[in-house]
Structure formats: structure tokens, C-alpha cells
Amino acid sequence: MKTRVYLGENSYDILIENDSLSDCSDLFTKYGRVLVVTDSGVPEEYSKKIMSCAKDKSVLFVMPEGEENKNIETIMSICKFMLEHNFSRKDCVCAVGGGVVGDVAAFASSIYMRGVDFYNFPTTLLSMVDSSSGGKTGVDFENVKNILGTFYQPKRVTIDPTVLKTLDKRQIRCGLAEALKMAATFDEALFDFMAKSDYDDNDIGIIIERSVELKKTIVEQDEKEQNIRKSLNFGHTIGHGIEESGKEGLYHGECVAVGMVAMSSGDAKEKITKALKRIGLPTDASFDQRKVLKTIAHDKKATANGRISAVTVETIGKYNLTEMSIEELSERLSSVKRSR
Numbered sequence: 001m002k003t004r005v006y007l008g009e010n011s012y013d014i015l016i017e018n019d020s021l022s023d024c025s026d027l028f029t030k031y032g033r034v035l036v037v038t039d040s041g042v043p044e045e046y047s048k049k050i051m052s053c054a055k056d057k058s059v060l061f062v063m064p065e066g067e068e069n070k071n072i073e074t075i076m077s078i079c080k081f082m083l084e085h086n087f088s089r090k091d092c093v094c095a096v097g098g099g100v101v102g103d104v105a106a107f108a109s110s111i112y113m114r115g116v117d118f119y120n121f122p123t124t125l126l127s128m129v130d131s132s133s134g135g136k137t138g139v140d141f142e143n144v145k146n147i148l149g150t151f152y153q154p155k156r157v158t159i160d161p162t163v164l165k166t167l168d169k170r171q172i173r174c175g176l177a178e179a180l181k182m183a184a185t186f187d188e189a190l191f192d193f194m195a196k197s198d199y200d201d202n203d204i205g206i207i208i209e210r211s212v213e214l215k216k217t218i219v220e221q222d223e224k225e226q227n228i229r230k231s232l233n234f235g236h237t238i239g240h241g242i243e244e245s246g247k248e249g250l251y252h253g254e255c256v257a258v259g260m261v262a263m264s265s266g267d268a269k270e271k272i273t274k275a276l277k278r279i280g281l282p283t284d285a286s287f288d289q290r291k292v293l294k295t296i297a298h299d300k301k302a303t304a305n306g307r308i309s310a311v312t313v314e315t316i317g318k319y320n321l322t323e324m325s326i327e328e329l330s331e332r333l334s335s336v337k338r339s340r
């Protein structure tokens with residue numbers, strides 16, 4: 001399947017095709033050099049596939065795995081590497097990895113010489129269904145997530161679902177959390193499908209395609225997150241707070257799962273909780289409530305005049321953009337605090 005994201009001169013295709021990682025030589029004919037950025041946790045075979053498509057034009061940069069390396073020092077290392085290899089605007093950068101690699105490589109691409117072409121080859125389900133498209137780039141700074149970054153669209157996103165065979169099941173579940181987020185806010189039919197699925201390869205293929213279509217539609221309407229795109233933060237404000245201050249070392253998608261339960265109500269809360277349990281994701285967590293609230297209150301993107309921007313869901317397939325007092329948020333947080 002191929003779909004196009006229409007953003008004027010920044011339009012691009014998203015290709016979803018088995019084995020597409022081994023079949024991308026055509027992308028590179030117009031470039032002099034190709035920088036492949038990956039991390040130490042991504043199986044080498046994937047960056048090797050891209051490098052063999054780019055042949056002797058390619059150079060490899062391997063960053064250490066982990067969110068803690070999503071920082072400005074890594075950006076400077078990539079830019080230094082590009083400078084040492086005489087990269088110019090006639091060259092391009094490819095990210096091969098998950099959300100961290102994509103955000104970092106795209107950020108470096110957007111600032112080096114005021115922008116060199118960027119290609120994304122996501123290798124996690126989470127990056128396939130959400131972060132690899134839409135053009136958000138960024139790093140964490142001074143303990144604030146994604147506070148430095150740019151909007152910079154890729155020239156193409158290439159999704160090869162066969163790479164998921166090497167992804168651990170916990171990471172698959174995290175990707176499903178982000179897909180369920182889009183279903184809960186926009187697409188009741190996808191939600192019902194996910195709520196009954198056994199998440200085999202065929203179903204995951206359908207979930208990827210539908211999520212990519214939803215993300216495309218949202219980004220086309222609101223590239224710079226002024227309104228509708230804010231809905232993609234459903235579960236993320238509380239999720240980030242738990243991720244930063246929680247006690248259990250939960251992954252990002254797991255924290256978002258708990259955040260979605262907190263920010264939903266009524267029938268939707270029941271359905272979301274049931275679907276998350278079916279996937280095998282947590283619906284509550286153990287955390288220091290004061291610490292989580294403090295983290296959220298310091299989140300400059302979520303807070304204005306002491307009120308917190310929030311996305312809530314009362315009916316599956318529909319979202320509300322609202323603002324909450326810290327007291328209301330605290331109440332919602334209490335509802336997902338594990339009681340032992």
C-alpha cells in the first residue's frame with residue numbers, strides 16, 4: 001500500500017510493503033552521500049539493507065540505544081559526523097530504528113545546512129503507526145521531553161512490516177497502545193477491530209495501514225499542532241508524568257495506556273480498559289502522586305496559567321480538547337494509582 005501525505009511542497013509518500021527495506025535503491029540515485037543513522041539496539045541487518053541499496057555512497061552512524069540519548073549532544077555528534085564526511089544539501093539522511101532514532105536523525109537533518117533530505121525507515125510498531133510520519137523532530141533538554149525540535153517532513157516513509165519479527169513482544173504492545181489511541185479518538189471501527197483482535201501478523205498489518213491513514217488525515221489538516229493534532233496527545237500528559245516519575249520502569253506505550261484510562265470516562269473508559277487488558281498493557285500503575293503532578297506542572301507544553309491542556313474521551317471515536325485544574329488532574333491520576 002502507498003499513501004500520500006499532501007502538504008504542498010512538503011508532500012511525501014508513505015509506503016507499506018513487505019521487504020521494502022531491501023528495495024529502495026531508487027531513492028538514492030540523486031544523492032552523493034547517504035548517512036544511515038541507527039541505534040545499538042536495532043538489529044544490524046536492517047541498516048545493512050539500506051546501506052546495500054545506497055552502495056558505496058553510504059556511511060553509518062550508530063547512536064547508543066535509549067531515551068536518555070535523545071539529547072542535544074547526540075545531535076551535535078551526528079552533525080559533526082556529517083561535517084567530517086563533507087555532507088552537503090546534495091546528500092541525504094536515513095533513520096533506521098524506532099521513535100528515538102527517527103526524532104534525532106530528523107532533527108539533525110533539519111538543522112544541518114538549514115536542511116538536508118530525510119528518509120525514515122521505522123523498525124518498531126510504535127514508530128510505524130505514529131512517530132515516523134508527521135514531521136515532528138526533537139530531543140529532550142533539561143529534563144523536559146521533546147522541548148527542542150522542529151517540524152520537518154521526511155521525503156518518504158518506508159514501512160517494512162516483516163522487521164517486526166525481531167521486535168520484542170513488549171515493544172509490539174507499546175505500538176498497539178499508540179494505535180489504540182488513534183482508534184479511541186477517531187475511529188470506532190478500528191477500535192472495535194482492535195478490541196477483538198488476536199494481533200497476528202495479518203491483523204497488525206491492518207492496524208498499521210489504518211493508523212497510517214488516520215495520522216495522514218490529521219497531519220494534513222493541522223501540520224503544526226494548532227488544533228486537531230493535539231488529539232494525538234491523548235494519554236500522553238499523564239503518561240509522560242508517570243514515565244518520568246513512576247516506580248516501575250514502564251515503557252512509553254505502557255505509560256500512555258495508563259494515561260488513556262485516566263483521561264477517559266463512562267462507557268469509553270470501560271471499553272479502553274478492556275481493550276488494553278486484551279493487548280496485555282497495564283491499566284494502572286504504582287507512582288508517587290506528588291512527583292507525577294510536579295512533573296506535569298513543569299511540562300511547559302502542557303501547562304498555561306496553572307491549567308493543564310488535556311485530551312479526554314467519553315465516546316469511542318471522539319475526543320475533547322479541554323483544560324483542567326491540577327486538582328481535577330490529580331483526581332484522574334488517583335483513579336489509575338495501583339492500590340497496594
Ligand code: GLY
Binds near residue numbers: 130133134136225232
Ligand atoms: N506523535 C504525535 C504527533 O505526531 O503529533
